[in-house]
Amino acid sequence: MPEVRFSIRWPDGAEESCYSPSTAIKRHLEAGRTYPLGEFVERARTGLHEASDRVAEKFGFACSSALDQLNKIESTASLQPANGEVTCLSMT
Template sequence: MPEVRFTIRWPDGTEESCYSPSTAIRQHVSAGTAYPLPEFLDRARAGLNAASDRVAAKFGYACSSALDQLARIEARAATQPPDGQVICLSLT
């Protein structure tokens, strides 16, 4: 299953490399796009849950890496200004 790495810039200016176990994340975030923090969280949840579901459909179990990545994103988002924007810098 093709994995995707995506790099984001948080509202505080820090960058983070993130992981998706499938290309499903590409349906939810686009490189070069800025998202209000709440919208980015919704998109990350949808994309990473869809990626985990694809793994489950193929292998019979959810992808813990996708769910761990989502947990890290949610934890980091809680430290950011709620009116900030997250920029997706790249998807590879």
């Protein structure tokens, strides 16, 4: 299952490299696109759960790395201005 690394820029200007165990995330986030903070978190949540579910279908267990990444995104998002925007810089 091909993994995807995606880089984001938070509203405070910090950049972060994120991980998805599957290309499923590409259905929810697009490189070069900017999202309102709440929408970004929801899209990341949906995409990372979908990616984890794909791992579970193939290997019989959820992907803890995808869920850890989601927890990190949700935690960082809670420290950002609510009206901020997140940019997806790249997906590889």
